[in-house]
């Protein structure tokens with residue numbers, strides 16, 4: 001039997017990893033998903049013979065894990081006014097303490113982000129830096145894999161109400177409009193994390209770190225794809241760099257808006273990730289296969 005724990009299980013990327021693991025024709029895989037709210041367990045998983053949901057909160061220092069060989073973790077977005085790094089560090093310390101208590105974990109796969117190597121200048125991405133640096137302090141006997149993902153194609157879901165309005169439009173924070181930017185589908189993240197969890201190949205390093213990206217798309221490409229899918233003209237409202245803070249202030253508190261603005265600027269032209277990329281050790285980039293059109297079509301049809 002291979003026991004795998006997914007914590008927290010209600011993140012989009014966690015669910016994609018669960019679905020990818022359950023698609024392997026191997027009944028010896030037993031999954032436990034840890035939810036802070038058990039009412040969030042998807043209906044089909046409740047009755048799946050290889051899946052067990054458990055209650056658990058990564059904010060809880062007394063968090064416990066079931067006996068498990070392999071573990072998937074990511075830091076959920078929290079949108080609170082807490083310090084990004086400190087908050088994520090506390091959560092990952094709780095997961096780390098639970099791993100040490102369980103004393104059964106052989107491998108941790110962490111769903112992380114491009115730019116997680118930086119300790120500052122990356123806004124919200126500092127949560128992933130906190131997670132990586134905390135997991136790295138686990139004993140060497142535990143294999144660690146950090147999957148540094150690019151921009152999720154599913155982020156465009158936030159524009160659905162605008163796109164489905166009488167005069168379709170969308171905002172884009174990727175400027176200028178022809179700036180190509182690597183996207184990745186959540187489904188490809190799930191598939192890659194599942195493969196990494198189940199891989200029995202000798203690790204290339206510990207931690208083993210790689211970037212995960214699909215094709216690059218500009219805001220213009222996104223507009224063209226939405227127009228093809230909707231069969232009508234779509235107005236694009238590109239938010240210039242100097243307008244980002246006001247844009248994020250409309251949705252978030254001042255603190256969160258500042259962190260999102262810093263994150264957004266970090267990957268645009270002139271930003272820390274664009275100008276001065278500290279290469280991921282080994283420089284490995286893996287590619288997802290899913291095209292943007294497929295994901296946007298799913299979003300518009302309510303399938304994602």
Ligand SMILES: NC(=O)c1ccc[n+]([C@@H]2O[C@H](COP(=O)([O-])OP(=O)(O)OC[C@H]3O[C@@H](n4cnc5c(N)ncnc54)[C@H](OP(=O)(O)O)[C@@H]3O)[C@@H](O)[C@H]2O)c1
Pocket residue numbers: 008009010011012013014034035036037040056057058059074075076077111112113114124125127128149150151152155
């Ligand atoms: N978006 C991007 O383009 C991008 C790119 C690269 C990396 N990332 C990284 O991806 C991560 C987010 O992944 P995601 O989008 O898969 O997550 P997500 O869907 O935003 O995760 C939200 C879920 O986390 C759960 N959660 C929040 N706090 C929790 C807690 N204390 N204990 C247990 N569960 C908790 C919530 O559960 P409930 O259902 O109970 O509310 C919620 O459903 C971030 O670290 C981000 O930096 C994002």
